[in-house]
Amino acid sequence: MLVLDGRDNRLKFLGLDGILTATCCPHCVGFLQGPAFNRFTLNGGVEVFPSKLYDGGEKMQCYVRPEDYEALTKNSFVLGKTTVPLFYGSACEDINTVGGFANWVQDWEYTACPHCGKAMKYLAQIQWNTVYDGAEGTLYIEFCPDCYIVSMQHQQT
């Protein structure tokens, strides 16, 4: 969903001397018990953690085809050239933001790191209709700067 290079001057506030990768299935992430998690390495590596479905099931039909993934990876987001105010993202329903505060669709839900248990740092929000035509809701991404773990959760009305 997101690849950020902490060495970019605009992303220095992340405190990462390398690349953060947040990866999940854009279809299945909306049907999980809790957030999807992955671990990243600063050289661009990523390890996806297994997750459970909301109904306890093992598997579900995934409607994302390989060609859809390919189309998604070619449709990159572009990081703005200048910074925006801290609460800019919390007032936006149609803009993807990195840093600052989120515009939670439901109640705020900060995630505890599955490794160290500390509250994760809010990282970004991705409006779901900027990923898929006609999709609803928002993906919220957090990360643990100590464990290099990312969480992704989807909310919609």
Ligand SMILES: [Zn+2]
């Ligand atoms: Zn899927």
Ligand SMILES: [Zn+2]
């Ligand atoms: Zn942690």
